[in-house]
Amino acid sequence: MKTVCLNFQVSLPMTLKRYRFFSMGLDHNYLDDTANRYATQRAARMCYLPMNALLMSIIKEQAGKFKVSFTIDGITIEQLRAWAPEVLDSMKELAKTGCVEFVGTTYSHSLASLTDKSEFEKQAKAHKKAIEKEFGVSPKVFCNTELIYSDGIGEMTADMGYNTILTEGARHILGWKSPNYVYAGAVNQRQKVMLRNYKLSDDLTFKFSCKEWNEWPLTADKYAEWIEGSTGETVNVCVDYSTFGLTNEAPSGIFEFVKALPEAIIGRGMEFDTLEGSATKHQPIGVLSCPHPISWADEERDVTAWLGNELQNEAFSKLYGLKAKVAKVNNPDFNFVWSFMQQASNFYYMSSRWLGTSNGSPFDSSYDAFINYMNILSDFGLELDAQIAAKKPASRSKKAAAEK
Amino acid sequence: MRVLMFGWEFPPHIAGGLGTACYGLTRGLARNDVKVTFVVPRAHGDEDQRFTHIVNASDIETDFCRRDEYTKEIWENLSYISIDSNMVPYATPEEYFERREEWLKQRETSVVQDSWHQRYTFSGKYGANLMEEVQRYAMVAAEVAKAEAGNFDVIHAHDWLTYYAGIAAKNVSGKPLVVHIHATDFDRSGAINPDSPVYQIEKAGMSAADKVIAVSNLTRDICINKYGIDANKIVTVHNAVRFASNTPDYGERGVKQKIVTFLGRITFQKGPDYFVEAAAKVLKRLPDVHFVMAGNGDMFNHVIRRVAKLGIADRFHFTGFLKGDDVQKMFAMSDVYVMPSVSEPFGISPLEAMREGVPVIISKQSGVAEVLDYAVKVDYWDVDAMADAIYALVQYPALAGMFGRMGYDEVTGLKWNNAAAKVKDVYASVLNE
Structure with a gap:
């Protein structure tokens, strides 16, 4: 049976305030509280709260057959606690259903994995602790900041006890291979590598509202048909959570799409599962080698968006x-x-x-x-x-x- | 004695040292019983008018239909000058781009028209349409000279932007013209290009003038050697510096470490590159010194990249363009001030630093070097000497203290009153001729 994994990336960076040279030595508050509060509450109102409520109703309706997965970093948890605690409450409710997976990541949505192993481990540990404290569950799958991955990063996360990692299904890594299978890491071959299907993911985030797109309007039926028609065992759709309500605002019909998706998938004989569940069900079909860091950013799928100049x-x-x-x-x-x-x-x-x-x-x-x-x-x-x-x-x- | 003076900027709306110098000079002239009518494009209404009578050039009506011979001649003579965006004298890049964007959209300066007469509105800022503004300013200048006829004895024009205005006013009124050289095209571009419209305007202004005032011997030599002006016609009057009688309290200084400052437009002329290289050399020996580059300009991004590449960005800070009190505050926070200008006709900023008791390092290629004894003088390209001087002033308090104290005394002796008296002598000489 083909498995569909939905992973939502929740990230609200803390914005630094305008800090002049003249403030040096005098002012040690570096954050723009107004901007951070505004961004957090706007995201809560337009995306997090309505989408969490929708997921909750679907989970109840499907009684265990609908599962989703969240990657939410520590900074974002702090922002929500400060400016929109009701979002955290609804997340906790979701966690209690047992149908929601929380994935491990870096605490600060940092790039530590690219420079400093001990800091990276520290951040992963701090994040795990925060998730356990906040949601009462322990992450088993890892997804690094911006899906950054290399053989070395895979090895580090395997050493930390994460036997599954999610990264980008980058074309230059896969070649002719399909992202819709479970692979084994190149260094620690016991570690399972799950790959994001970027085409199906980007269709949701970037094309859903685009009326010039020849597939517009995208219905849940059509989307389920594409998933059914694609080769492979596990289709991992991983999108920024703001896809629902922010990138595509409510009038675009994105919430109706999500509402109709479970029936469309299950009705075609496919199932939902968490990343952990899918990685357990399906056996790795080969080893995936990735000597240089990849990410989910830009056409190049490399790290030059953050460390390029x-x-x-x-x-x-x-x-x-x-x-x-x-x-x-x-x-x-x-x-x-x-x-x-x-x-x-x-x-x-x-x-x-x-x-x-x-x-x-x-x-x-x-x-x-x-x-x-x-x-x-x-x-x-x-x-x-x-x-x-x-x-x-x-x-x-x-x-x-x-x-x- | 009454003077009709043409400028391009006047405090508080200034982009550089010209406005500051004009202000000091008019105050000094007022003390010497000289009455000044200052013509400036787009007066904003909040200029200090106690010492001068400001005529807003945008308020002067120019009648297109009844153009007289002189303005017609100017219009015809100037209309062929093509607009060359490379010739912008000094402006922040933002202003430049804003003006240029606007200009590209509209293809003309905004002209306010009503049914009775045509009225030109100046942008008052330098831009890609600068040449057009210079022409229009000259036309308005002729109107001003007519309107103010009988109210002035001498015409005084500051820098090339106003030279055509000065010539037009001279033609209309028959009064003698004095042009004041604060900077030349040679300083700005580092070479003489006889095809440059700015060079041509500068040369025309100096040739038409009865007397030329240069702000330093350095500039005077440029006028003689590069512009071929008769040496007898050129008089050097060094700038002075005007200080507020009481210095405001700038509050607590945040950074306790030593601060070495560069303050000025970040352009080729000011030599920002040499400051960066010297900073890198000093930081190798003294990792705890902080360097500040205050200002903006077309080399801004280039300098930031260089600082990043040298790996000194945690000790090298940028403030962007500083206005009003922030300039003085920056001087007051500094332990050493450096002016590494490649070619500086005068350079008033080191004087402002010395007024705050800050020891200064100036390039030998600056006019201000002619009037200062208590300043370290180095060749702008000699970054080793510059680094050496910074190191010494930061490390040896006795040396810095001596320069600070003696420099303060020296700079407070440079009075605009004295400079203005020399300018008045120039006026007297052209009136007697």
Whole structure:
């Protein structure tokens, strides 16, 4: 029986505020609270709340036959807790049904997997803890930030105990192979690699509202027919959660589409399952090798959207250069800044490939984003130095006391 | 003595040092009993008018039908000058692009028309249609000269943008013309291009003038050697600097580490590249010094990329264009000020820094180097010497203290009153001729 996995990526990055050089040394609040509250509450109102309610009603109706999967990072959980706690409540209700899977990811939606193994592990652990605390379930499947994956990242997650990982079904990795099967990782071949079917996923996110598309309007029946007609055992549709209500607003009919989808799928003799469930049911049909990092971004499906120019590389290396100092200070306020400074979005806004087109950036240009980020990072670095300097004499006197 | 003065900008609406210098000069002239009528495109209404009488060029009506011979001649003489966007003298790129976008959409400057007369509205900002504005300004200048006839003895024009206006006013009124060279095309582009319309306007202005005032000997030499102007006609009057009598409280300084500042337009002329390279050299030895580049310009993005590439972005900060109090605040926060200009006719910014007791490093290729003793002078291209001087001023408090103290005394001795008295002498000399 062909399995359909629905994975929703929920991510609300914390936006940095406009931070001038003159603020350095004086102002240590780096976040734009107004923008963050607005974005969170808008997403809650237009997407999270109506979609959660819809999923709940379908789960009840189908009595165990409808399952979905969420990837929600720690920063997003914090944002929801601060600005829209009712979303977290509805998520908890969903978790209780047993039909909803929560996937492991990085706590800060960070790019740590590309530079620092120990930080990556720390983030994955922190995220697991947050999911267990919030939803009472433990993630078994891993999906890295922006679906970033390589053989090395697969090995790291396998070592952490995740025996299944979800990544992009990138054409240059697959070649003639189909994304609709379970594969084995190249290093640890016991790890199962699940692949996102980008065509069917992007049809929902980017084409659903597009009236110029020759398949418009997309009905649940037509979509189920495409899934039925595709070769393979597990069709993994992985989309940003904002597909429902934000990218495609309610009048587009996206919620009606979701409502009709379960009957259309089940009626064609297919089933829904979680990523974990599908990976258990289906055997790997081959080994998938991926020496260079891939992601779900752009045509290239690589990581150059975040680390593609000298601005991004400089900011990234300066950020991780502070790691030892953050560990030394080990103060919750500083750890929080360290967490949100690692968000992939910070580097995405510095990308030069957009050249004026909107990439959702709150900044005028990649240069503007870079200057703002570096001002904050510099102030953060100075504050860390001040903390360490303040700590030193204390520890020395302690040592002196011990010697006496 | 009464002067009809043509400028392009006046505080608080300024894009660079020209407006500041004009303001200081008019104040100094007022103290020397010289009455100034300052013509500026688009007066905003909030200029300080205690010392000058500002005529808004946009308020002067130009009658198209009854053009007299002079304005007609100017219109005809200038109309062939093609609009060359590379010749924008100084403006932030934003202003430039905004103006250009607008211009590309409309293909003309906005002209306010009513049924009784035609009235030109100036953008008051530099843009791609600058040449057109220079022409129109000249036409209006002739009207101003007619309207103000009998109210002035001398015409004084600042920088090339107003030279045609000065010539037009001279033709209409028959009064002597003094042109004031604050910067030349040679400074801006680093070479003489005889085909450049700016060069031609500059040369025409200097030739038509009865006397030429240069802001430094450096500039005077350029006028003689590159423009072929008679040396006897050119007088050097160094700029001065005007300070508010009380310095405001800028609040607590956030960064405790040493701050080395560059403040100015980020363009080829100002040598921002050399500052970056010197910063990288200093940071190799002293990783805790902070460098600030304040300003904006066409090399902004280039400089940011270079800073990122050198890996010093956590010690090298950008503020963007600073306005009003923020400029003085930036000087007050600095421990060392650097002006690495490739070619600077005068350069008023180091004086503002010295007024805050900040030791300065200036390039030998600047006019201000002629009047300062208590400033470190280096060749703009000598980044090793520049790095060396920064290191010394940051590391040795005795040296920095000496430069700060002596520099303060030196700079407070540079008075616009004295400069204005020299300008008044120039006026007297052309009136006697």
